């Protein structure tokens with residue numbers, strides 16, 4: 001069965017005018033995909049490490065949060081420091097979740113046929129972007145405050 | 148098909164083969180994700196730290212392991228449906244599309260099996276193991 005060229009395709013990226021609603025629509029797909037791959041792999045990894053015992057769990061935590069260089073004696077040298085790449089991934093995943101959650105809730109509103117007026121639609125889109133940034137900052141503020 | 152009603156002639160066609168059911172399950176699992184992932188994030192924030200002993204003892208409790216099992220099922224199901232649409236939208240060549248869909252299903256089933264087995268192992272382990 002090959003692709004039927006006569007079948008209409010819905011208009012794609014090139015045809016829409018840029019705006020908050022367009023951005024949020026793309027972000028919903030991008031954040032969902034990022035969580036499915038990145039979040040999925042990290043969640044599986046975390047659970048398998050926890051089920052495999054203290055050593056494998058410690059390796060996982062070390063990889064995610066700290067990166068002390070290992071000396072010739074096999075001991076970490078100096079104080080632990082932030083492993084910025086995994087930290088960036090985790091911050092990105094938490095933002096992805098909050099953005100996807102808020103635009104997903106917006107989906108529900110639009111599913112019942114509400115919120116299509118141009119102004120409302122645009123403000124709701126902007127609200128999801130602001131909301132996800134605020135929730136991400138709050139989430140990490142609580143974590144950092146906990147130490 | 149042929150001479151059936153309008154709905155009878157289109158049923159089973161289209162890219163997803165069963166569109167409304169797909170759409171509905173995406174919504175049901177979305178609500179599941181909303182509740183379960185928020186519960187999970189709050190639970191992590193409420194643990195004093197993420198050290199082995201604390202996290203193991205937490206997940207050992209049925210009140211954590213059962214929602215965690217549901218979370219794995221809900222999120223993996225949800226993104227299996229979502230990524231299927233993603234693939235159908237962007238991969239048009241039939242061979243690559245089938246290959247991508249098979250890869251997606253392998254990832255979802257193998258990943259969920261690993262996660263579920265790990266949770267069960269922790270849930271059924273004697274708590275002394277964590278010490």
Ligand code: HEM
Nearest residue numbers: 029032033035036101104107177180181226229230232233
């Ligand atoms: C608060 C929780 C969540 C809500 C309310 C939610 C809501 C939704 C909705 C309504 C859709 C369908 C969009 C459409 O029909 O076009 C969707 C798609 C999707 N979701 Fe979620 N979701 C949530 C959590 C998650 C999580 C945790 C993941 C990943 C692990 C995820 C991954 C996806 C993916 C990959 C798609 C498909 C995107 C696309 O094809 O455009 N979602 N979500």
